[in-house]
Amino acid sequence: DQQVKQNSPSLSVQEGRISILNCDYTNSMFDYFLWYKKYPAEGPTFLISISSIKDKNEDGRFTVFLNKSAKHLSLHIVPSQPGDSAVYFCAAIPSGGGADGLTFGKGTHLIIQP
Amino acid sequence: EAGVTQSPTHLIKTRGQQATLRCSPISGHTSVYWYQQALGLGLQFLLWYDEGEERNRGNFPPRFSGRQFPNYSSELNVNALELEDSALYLCASSPPHGLSYEQYFGPGTRLTVT
Numbered sequence: 701d702q703q704v705k706q707n708s709p710s711l712s713v714q715e716g717r718i719s720i721l722n723c724d725y726t727n728s729m730f731d732y733f734l735w736y737k738k739y740p741a742e743g744p745t746f747l748i749s750i751s752s753i754k755d756k757n758e759d760g761r762f763t764v765f766l767n768k769s770a771k772h773l774s775l776h777i778v779p780s781q782p783g784d785s786a787v788y789f790c791a792a793i794p795s796g797g798g799a800d801g802l803t804f805g806k807g808t809h810l811i812i813q814p
Numbered sequence: 815e816a817g818v819t820q821s822p823t824h825l826i827k828t829r830g831q832q833a834t835l836r837c838s839p840i841s842g843h844t845s846v847y848w849y850q851q852a853l854g855l856g857l858q859f860l861l862w863y864d865e866g867e868e869r870n871r872g873n874f875p876p877r878f879s880g881r882q883f884p885n886y887s888s889e890l891n892v893n894a895l896e897l898e899d900s901a902l903y904l905c906a907s908s909p910p911h912g913l914s915y916e917q918y919f920g921p922g923t924r925l926t927v928t
């Protein structure tokens with residue numbers, strides 16, 4: 701049973717446009733959500749996070765939106781740049797954290813086209 | 815600030831052998847998590863160590879074990895290797911429990927079992 705789902709295995713976006721990556725979750729105990737970016741042969745890099753008490757968090761070109769009632773979050777990247785081409789993982793953790801590690805989605809491969 | 819380091823980068827073992835993977839967390843981080851990323855699968859939580867103790871383990875057999883040393887570095891041992899243990903093993907560290915939910919990943923160890 702997949703508790704964190706990223707339904708788009710890949711996404712292609714033109715350079716300079718907005719990239720929107722989506723993530724759905726089923727476990728209502730999840731309280732904190734994170735996005736990671738991963739290049740081939742490297743470990744995931746932490747990008748941005750959001751607590752369930754917020755509905756938006758922004759950091760430079762990256763904004764994460766959380767819709768708790770729909771159990772849905774999205775990562776917006778604007779403007780998209782060639783270096784953004786990578787696999788993006790959505791992850792979640794329950795309140796109190798830690799015990800079961802992060803629960804990850806299977807990732808979305810973002811391709812930025814020139 | 816130095817990031818999470820892992821060694822070795824690559825490891826090739828034969829079925830039935832034992833593998834030992836090592837991880838050094840970011841300075842000041844006391845929690846270490848281990849994840850497995852097998853081909854075609856997402857990141858699966860393996861083990862969590864905090865303050866030298868194993869706090870939780872994921873849905874993996876007992877042949878996967880490890881420990882955390884007084885300096886918070888950690889070792890993952892995989893006994894009686896099977897072909898399906900071939901995967902990327904990622905270590906992540908995080909600050910003392912409760913201070914932050916973000917986990918910071920190392921580059922991983924690619925384990926190949928032949």
